[in-house]
Amino acid sequence: MEAILGEDKSIGNDFLGLLLEAHHGSNVKQRISIDELVEECRTFYFAGQETTNSVLSWIILLLAQHPYWQEEARKEVLQLFGKQTPNYDGLAKxxxxxxxxxxxPRLYPPAVLIVRKVAREVRLGNLLLPANMELLVPPLAxxxxxxxxGQDAGLFKPDRFSEGVGKATNDNMAAFMPFGMGPRMCVGFNFATTEIKIALSMILQRYSFTLSPGYVHSPFQFMxxxxxxxxQIILQSL
Known part of the structure; x- marks a missing residue:
């Protein structure tokens, strides 16, 4: 936990405090066991590491295939940070x-299917969905x-998001859900986004990279x- 939280442990302490309160607190109607507490911590750790690694891997692949966008991203990073460690204010820019x-993640969403259960009977367009029905929402599709x-949906074109998600989806915001949507959206989305920006900025500051001839493209779903x-990429030090 200390390695994950780094210098500022306040967020982690608050989170652990809430879990421990749920376990020991007298005001909590339904307490969780120590085993459940451990499993919750494992879920947060695994989900955060797994999704971050997956998205970062696909970004590196796509930037290796598209040197123009790699260079544009590097120019932006060097303009904001130079060779210094990325800072929070710069990340937002x-x-x-x-x-x-x-x-x-539009092209390679971490989750290819999202499962949701209908809490109560609801009408969705012309469909009447009964309570307790399970829905499979396919972000990949x-x-x-x-x-x-548009017809170029299969192409890597980051500039389609230059004016936001609404413009990119022709005002169909729900067509973009790499981390889910609404109140059940991934709780670690902002944390993962910050992690990726920091890691990618530091890579771009130090290296240019191209795709190795030995790379075999084989997207594979495992969680x-x-x-x-x-x-497999070839790094060249800057």
């Missing part, structure tokens, strides 16, 4: 990187639907959508 970080994204054989 990374417009080109933000477009890349939207376009990448939605993200490649030409009706929302998340990942490169089955990894991403």
């Amino acid at each position: 990374l417009k080109t990187m933000s477009m890349i970080m939207n376009e990448t 939605l993200h490649h639907e030409a009706q929302f994204w 998340t959508l990942r490169p089955q054989h990894g991403v």
Whole structure:
């Protein structure tokens, strides 16, 4: 836990405090066991690491294939940070990187299916959905639907997000859900986004990279959508 939280442990302490209160607190109607507490911590750790690694791997692959966007992202990083460690204020100004970080999970969403259970009977368009019905929402299919994204839906074009998600989806915001949507959206989304921006900025500051001839493209679903054989790239120090 200390390695994850780094210098500022306030967020982690608050989180652990809430879990421990749920376990020991006298005001909590339904307490959780120590085993459940451990499993919750494991879920947070695994989900955060797995999705971040997956998205970052696909970004590196796509930037290796598209040197123009790699160079545009590097220019932006060097303009904001130079060779210094990325800072929080600068991360919020990374417009080109933000477009890349939207376009990448559009093409390769961490979750290819999202499962939701209907809490009560509800009408969805012409459909009447009964309570307790399970719905399978396929982000992978939605993200490649030409009706929302145009005929170039299969291409890597980060600039489609230059004016936001609404403009990119022709005002169909629900067509873009790499981390879910609404109140059940991934709780670690903002944390993962910050992690990726920091890691990618530091890579771009130090290296240029191209795709190795030995790379075999084989997207593979194991919890998340990942490169089955990894991403082999050739690094050149800057």
